[in-house]
Amino acid sequence: xxxxxxxxxxxxxxxxxxxxxxxxxxxxxxxxxxxxxxxxxxxxxxxxxxxxxxxxxxxxxxxxxxxxxxxxxxxxxxxxxxxxxxx
Numbered sequence: 001x002x003x004x005x006x007x008x009x010x011x012x013x014x015x016x017x018x019x020x021x022x023x024x025x026x027x028x029x030x031x032x033x034x035x036x037x038x039x040x041x042x043x044x045x046x047x048x049x050x051x052x053x054x055x056x057x058x059x060x061x062x063x064x065x066x067x068x069x070x071x072x073x074x075x076x077x078x079x080x081x082x083x084x085x086x087x
Contacts, residue, residue, distance in 0.1 A: 013082030014081055027071075033052045
């Protein structure tokens with residue numbers, strides 16, 4: 001099926017908000033949808049993210065392969081310096 005299953009937070013960054021969306025770019029698949037679920041209390045860095053249901057796709061999208069994973073950016077108003085990757 002090729003669904004994305006895990007996002008590794010290499011650096012949570014600063015000043016993010018719960019609910020900000022992750023943007024998946026590139027890769028071999030489509031339909032992945034995720035958002036910031038929790039932030040750290042001290043610097044508002046990203047603590048956890050969660051995949052969301054996209055209509056007509058399974059959670060995590062479809063068609064992704066380990067050889068062609070997407071990159072992640074965050075749609076944010078004030079956050080900076082986070083580094084996340086798909087595993």
